[in-house]
Amino acid sequence: MTVGGTASTVGTERVPASVRTLSSLSRIDYADHFVLTTDVAATAERWARVMFGDTPDAIELFLWRGLLGLRLSRTASANTVAGWQTGEQGVEWIRLEAASWFLAANLVVQASGDSVALGTFLRYDRWLARLVWPPLSVLHRRLVPGVLRTAASRIAAGEVRSGVSTR
Structure with a gap:
């Protein structure tokens, strides 16, 4: 298994337009995009499920449901990943969607022959989002590279974090 470095882009206008167009949000107030170079091959859905x-585990529940108030599915299904609804997917990408009373969020996982990427997109629907997300985004940006590297190791080792079969 070869895993290279992680490159990141933060900022709505700095994330490539080709990635931003995968978001379903009517307006994007926050965007970031992390790319890990790797020779580990899997579908975008498998990457998302392994990540x-x-x-959601206890930490994800605390962050997503507790702090961000995201309405997540409580049961596993083929149409959800960690409680996030599967919005749409293409050959090399999948979009996960969730919302709360004060923001809407998309996670976009892209998988190609030499890399995996995770993009995060948020729309602030209420003033609270502008207060809550900026400090949380610092933690988010510190965690994402490790999430990508850990997923690459798990996929290479044949580990599965999910029980729902992937397509």
């Missing part, structure tokens, strides 16, 4: 699982 996040079928149901």
Whole structure:
């Protein structure tokens, strides 16, 4: 398994337009995009399921449901990843969607022959989002490279964090 460095882009206008167009949000107030170079091959859905699982773990529940108030599915299904609804997917990407009373979010996982990427997009629907997300985004940006590297190791080792079969 070869895993290279992680490159990141932060800022709505700095994330490539080709990536931003995968978001379903009517307006993007926050965007970031992390790319890990790797020769580990898997579908975008498998990457997403290995990164996040079928149901959120305790830390994800605290961050996503507790701090961000995201309405996540409580049961595993083929249409959810860690409680996030599968919005749409293409040959090399999948979009996960969730919302709360004060923001809407998309996670976009892209997988190609030589890399995996995770993009995060948020729309602030209420003033609270502008207060809550900026400090959380610092933690988010520190965690994402490790999430990508850990997923690459798990996929290379044949580990599965999910119980729902992937397509």
